[in-house]
Amino acid sequence: MSNREKILSAVRANQPELTALPEIGSLKSLADKANLLTQFTTVATNIGAKVFEVKSLAEVKTIIQNKFGAEKRVVSTIAELSDIADTKEYLGDLPVELADVELAILQSDLAVAENGAVWITEEQMGQRVLPFITQHLAVLVNTKNIVATMHDAYSSISITTQGFGAFVAGPSKTADIEQSLVIGAHGPRSMSLFLFNED
Amino acid sequence: MSTTSTKDHAELAGQFNADEKRVDWHDETLWWIRQKRDKAVNQLPEWELLRETASKIKEHGLSNLSNYLEEFEANAQANGITVHWAADAKEHNEIVHGIIKKHGVNRMVKSKSMLTEECHLNEYLTENGIEVVDSDLGERIVQLAKEPPSHIVLPCIHKKKEEIGDLFHEHLGTPAGVSDPQVLTETARQHLREVFLTRKIALTGVNFAVAETGEFVVCTNEGNADMGAHLSEVHIASMGIEKIIPKREHLGVFLRLLTRSATGQPITTYSSHYKKPRPGQEMHIVIVDNGRSVQLGRKDFRNSLKCIRCGACMNTCPVYRRSGGHSYHNAVSGPIGSILAPNLDMEKYADLPFASTLCGSCSNVCPVKIDIHDQLYKWRQVIVKAGYTTKAKTAGMKMMQWTLSSPGIYHAAGKAGRMVMKYAPFAVNNALNPWYKQRDMPKPPVESFDDWYKKNRGNK
Ligand code: SF4
Numbered sequence: 065m066s067n068r069e070k071i072l073s074a075v076r077a078n079q080p081e082l083t084a085l086p087e088i089g090s091l092k093s094l095a096d097k098a099n100l101l102t103q104f105t106t107v108a109t110n111i112g113a114k115v116f117e118v119k120s121l122a123e124v125k126t127i128i129q130n131k132f133g134a135e136k137r138v139v140s141t142i143a144e145l146s147d148i149a150d151t152k153e154y155l156g157d158l159p160v161e162l163a164d165v166e167l168a169i170l171q172s173d174l175a176v177a178e179n180g181a182v183w184i185t186e187e188q189m190g191q192r193v194l195p196f197i198t199q200h201l202a203v204l205v206n207t208k209n210i211v212a213t214m215h216d217a218y219s220s221i222s223i224t225t226q227g228f229g230a231f232v233a234g235p236s237k238t239a240d241i242e243q244s245l246v247i248g249a250h251g252p253r254s255m256s257l258f259l260f261n262e263d
Numbered sequence: 264m265s266t267t268s269t270k271d272h273a274e275l276a277g278q279f280n281a282d283e284k285r286v287d288w289h290d291e292t293l294w295w296i297r298q299k300r301d302k303a304v305n306q307l308p309e310w311e312l313l314r315e316t317a318s319k320i321k322e323h324g325l326s327n328l329s330n331y332l333e334e335f336e337a338n339a340q341a342n343g344i345t346v347h348w349a350a351d352a353k354e355h356n357e358i359v360h361g362i363i364k365k366h367g368v369n370r371m372v373k374s375k376s377m378l379t380e381e382c383h384l385n386e387y388l389t390e391n392g393i394e395v396v397d398s399d400l401g402e403r404i405v406q407l408a409k410e411p412p413s414h415i416v417l418p419c420i421h422k423k424k425e426e427i428g429d430l431f432h433e434h435l436g437t438p439a440g441v442s443d444p445q446v447l448t449e450t451a452r453q454h455l456r457e458v459f460l461t462r463k464i465a466l467t468g469v470n471f472a473v474a475e476t477g478e479f480v481v482c483t484n485e486g487n488a489d490m491g492a493h494l495s496e497v498h499i500a501s502m503g504i505e506k507i508i509p510k511r512e513h514l515g516v517f518l519r520l521l522t523r524s525a526t527g528q529p530i531t532t533y534s535s536h537y538k539k540p541r542p543g544q545e546m547h548i549v550i551v552d553n554g555r556s557v558q559l560g561r562k563d564f565r566n567s568l569k570c571i572r573c574g575a576c577m578n579t580c581p582v583y584r585r586s587g588g589h590s591y592h593n594a595v596s597g598p599i600g601s602i603l604a605p606n607l608d609m610e611k612y613a614d615l616p617f618a619s620t621l622c623g624s625c626s627n628v629c630p631v632k633i634d635i636h637d638q639l640y641k642w643r644q645v646i647v648k649a650g651y652t653t654k655a656k657t658a659g660m661k662m663m664q665w666t667l668s669s670p671g672i673y674h675a676a677g678k679a680g681r682m683v684m685k686y687a688p689f690a691v692n693n694a695l696n697p698w699y700k701q702r703d704m705p706k707p708p709v710e711s712f713d714d715w716y717k718k719n720r721g722n723k
Contacts, residue, residue, distance in 0.1 A: 067348040067350050071332075071350055071504065071550070071552045072332060074556035075328050075329040075332065075559060078557070079326055079559055080559075081326060082326045083319070083323045083326045086315075086316050086319040088316055088512060088513070088515070091309060091313065094309045094312070107529060111528065111529070160460050163460055178519075178529060180530075192493040192541055193489070193490070193494055196486045196533075197494075213515070214514070214530075215515040218511060219512070225476070226539070227539035227540075228535070228537055228541070230533055230536060231534040232533060234532055236484070236533075237484050237485070238400045238401075239484075240399070240400040240417065240418070241404075241448065243417075243420075244424075244444040246444055246445050248452065249485035249487070250398070250459070251532070251533070252486075
């Protein structure tokens with residue numbers, strides 16, 4: 065008997081009688097759906113993200129240019145940002161060649177009010193390693209895409225996984241040394257969220 | 264790492280207790296994390312419903328596990344992932360080693376995986392000439408110290424920053440005497456970045472594996488699992504058979520519970536959903552049994568397989584907080600480790616179910632509602648019936664002495680102190696416990712003033 069058969073038959077022999085799968089619908093309706101924007105902003109700020117409410121892409125560019133020097137490597141999956149970021153060439157790089165990226169500017173179509181996380185798909189990352197290897201991360205979010213809870217998030221059509229996708233909640237962090245919070249463990253040292261409203 | 268295996272919990276706890284100040288500090292740090300958990304939990308009025316739902320999903324998952332495993336395998340394969348099955352630790356290690364050998368490399372980077380600790384993968388690979396670097400900061404620290412992790416979520420919670428500073432001075436070249444967490448973390452970041460960029464093979468753990476889609480989810484705060492996996496040419500993910508959940512929407516339930524229970528954060532920084540390998544990349548999943556199917560057959564203990572490894576039961580446990588993770592001499596420590604370990608080796612871990620006051624705090628905080636303290640109590644009976652009477656008696660007696668002599672547990676835990684005298688170890692089986700007959704136990708007060716007051720006030 066192969067390992068697979070051995071394990072599966074042991075499991076089959078020992079698993080208890082079939083029980084019912086619970087409904088999760090009621091958890092959805094319990095969520096606080098009021099003031100999603102305020103909730104999201106408060107939680108995201110608490111977990112270390114910087115939140116900017118913006119009216120236009122021009123405003124995003126100004127903030128980014130003021131915050132990050134022009135001489136550093138900036139990449140983006142947002143075509144309209146091609147004047148301040150590399151939006152093409154980096155796609156041909158090997159993942160390791162992204163080690164010197166200072167700032168990555170990405171888009172998310174799904175944000176979660178209860179935990180300040182944004183869902184980023186592989187397509188929105190350009191390269192899978194980008195949101196992790198970059199020194200700083202910026203994400204654009206349309207406020208109409210903020211949902212209340214993780215239950216709503218998983219009901220959203222935006223949460224497909226083609227090959228890879230991730231919820232990202234704030235900058236990378238650790239508290240492994242005596243529980244002192246340090247921002248910038250292995251991933252980004254900062255996360256900026258640019259919130260805009262567009263129908 | 265197995266040098267401590269001949270000593271039992273009480274002896275190891277005694278060693279840890281030699282430094283009283285450190286014990287107080289350890290105790291307070293974990294209690295502080297427990298309080299952060301409470302704060303996060305109190306913000307969700309639906310918390311109990313969430314726990315109940317999670318528990319039921321896991322229960323259903325276990326009752327249909329063989330089908331879900333097959334469904335998961337078929338979907339993962341269709342997604343381009345190679346699936347391996349390992350009956351035990353040895354097979355798991357050989358499979359991982361085989362993949363590494365096939366690619367002709369001799370080093371690998373690894374993110375947190377308690378399963379690989381359970382299988383002693385690092386030792387196995389090292390013996391076979393493969394260098395493994397653990398990339399979670401806490402795990403890297405204990406690896407440099409040549410120790411196992413002492414906590415499943417906070418691997419180096421037992422270490423003071425000065426000790427970490429000394430380790431970094433010796434191994435990573437920081438100036439002597441530097442112990443600032445910010446500086447030490449930055450040093451580790453630079454050191455591990457170099458590792459991530461140069462390793463062809465990365466191994467990660469798995470938090471949840473979704474039968475419906477064949478994808479698996481890995482949760483970290485540091486981003487180390489993603490750095491390793493996305494920079495690698497070969498990604499190996501190791502998972503126990505119990506990690507399966509039926510549907511994708513169930514992730515919503517578990518991701519809401521996991522980190523709130525663990526550290527009080529609303530979610531980990533990264534919850535990464537791996538479905539297909541990156542073009543040109545190879546992805547492997549190793550599905551490991553190693554005693555889990557046996558535990559599944561133990562009616563009284565199968566619930567332990569619901570565990571999502573949040574660590575809340577450790578943070579709240581008065582014994583864990585004052586005895587330290589290493590005193591459990593098992594990869595998974597604390598209350599849950601004490602239920603899982605005897606399944607693997609009843610004799611070796613006969614002492615662990617006695618390393619508890621049965622106060623029930625663990626069961627109260629458990630996000631998947633495992634009846635942890637009831638199972639600890641039941642293990643005591645099984646262990647005595649199986650003939651490990653001497654071990655049980657000694658463990659029970661030592662636990663009692665330790666508890667009574669440890670004001671942190673007997674007084675601070677209050678109710679727990681009385682519980683230990685109510686149940687341990689003589690409640691197991693008086694006839695098998697001559698110690699009980701021969702000595703007078705200090706009589707515990709029937710109820711504390713606190714309890715009395717609450718009860719009487721409540722009656723009004
Ligand atoms: S037993 Fe429960 S509380 Fe303990 S680690 Fe597992 S899930 Fe968390």
